Amino acid sequence: MLDARDWFTEIDAKDGSAFSLKIKRKLHEEQTPFQKIEIYETETFGRLMVIDGCIMLSSRDNFLYHEMMTHPVLYSHPDPRRVWIIGGGDCGSLKEVLKHPEVETAIQIEIDEQVTRLAEQYFPELCEANGDPRARFEFQDGIQWVREATPDSVEVIIVDSTDPIGPAEGLFTEAFYRNCLRCLSRAGLLVQQSESPLFHLDLIYTMRAAMKAAGFREVHTLFFPQPVYPSGWWSATIACKAGLFPRVQDIQRQSFVTRYYNLAIHQAAFAAPDFFREAMARR
């Protein structure tokens, strides 16, 4: 039995599972206008950010998620000069995006400024690139941002949001995807975190269908481990205005350090399990 004074537990009631991390102490707790944010110091996972009871990231394993939300999509675009990150307030995706020398501007559009302020304080390693002159911070609603943005104004949109309940719900709709498509330039790509391949097949199916209904030509789901998320197995889905154009030579000559990502991992991530292929084809 886990003593609630020593452990943080996220219960996934629908899937009848729970994941716990041993904590040393709670560092911060606040209710923002959007959500409740908690920060813990854990025994073995470094620091932990929790939003509305759901684990967002730990110091120890966030590199898996952040690398896989950014490098596969950026290396699949021929010329990713302008990048938007919708959500991503912890700045971990921004940091990875700015490792790419081709990127000229990266705009992080996060609805809740406090997520970024707390990341600066408690996860400074994720905010190392925040002073990069190519980075811009907009604390506003990403849904409205894409609704009002100029057509043809971005190469890659990264939707790094919480689960599709609460403020992030509108990020999983055909209307949102349609606006993204309008903003994207010719070979534009959208990537979005798409939950667990084991637990959330229905959601992934619905997302992919909405992306196609919005006019994206192709969708590709990629898979990676993420120990602190439900089932420990996670996915991201890329929607393509034209297709994927992997810059294999650039990946081979990668000029920056990653901990998980490399060319073999890039190619491997797109391998879909049989049950997944069937579930996507069947419905």
Added chain:
Amino acid sequence: MLDARDWFTEIDAKDGSAFSLKIKRKLHEEQTPFQKIEIYETETFGRLMVIDGCIMLSSRDNFLYHEMMTHPVLYSHPDPRRVWIIGGGDCGSLKEVLKHPEVETAIQIEIDEQVTRLAEQYFPELCEANGDPRARFEFQDGIQWVREATPDSVEVIIVDSTDPIGPAEGLFTEAFYRNCLRCLSRAGLLVQQSESPLFHLDLIYTMRAAMKAAGFREVHTLFFPQPVYPSGWWSATIACKAGLFPRVQDIQRQSFVTRYYNLAIHQAAFAAPDFFREAMARR
């Protein structure tokens, strides 16, 4: 807070994490001469087998582990006629092995007969192939089995054991690997579950070093998701007497059903993360 009457929790004290499944009821509990076995009915993961407090398998997700412990290694041998499974008492690996028409005999060497008897009762789907005339069951110590076996008597050895503490400890030693190597025929392969890439890098390093010290020419680690195991991310390591000889055409023409495994997954599983490559090279 999880009520211990409704949840089974496995605590990984060393890594400061815990995984829990909601249970309907306990179906069985017994102390055998080797270990304590418990069987639960869960809310969403089907049935659950626990040995000495560690989750062995659930009905819902064991296909990941069993497919990845068998198909990559069998399809990497030119002619896998004779197969031994050391451990594997739940018969899930045996069932996958017997899907291969090339296999002429599969011997399951499990130290604790009760694991198999309880699997027959509570996981009948894993025991479907137990009546196959190619299957043979030996309830004895796998370490002694390989010590006493005839040289050149097996093509593939699958070590499907519990963690390297208790009865399975001797399965992670150079002496054991040396005996396996002697038993293997010319292009023989050994595969062994090798724990979590995130939590157990030291163990994987030590295993691989012991395999090489025992005389295996190459070792290859493969990676796959396994939600009910610590960190949700697992590995298996293949030791090769000569090398890997993937039968790509046979995989493409695969005559049986799998839920996770396919050619793309086979190739993807061998992609090693950067941090893993470094950890294996550095020590």
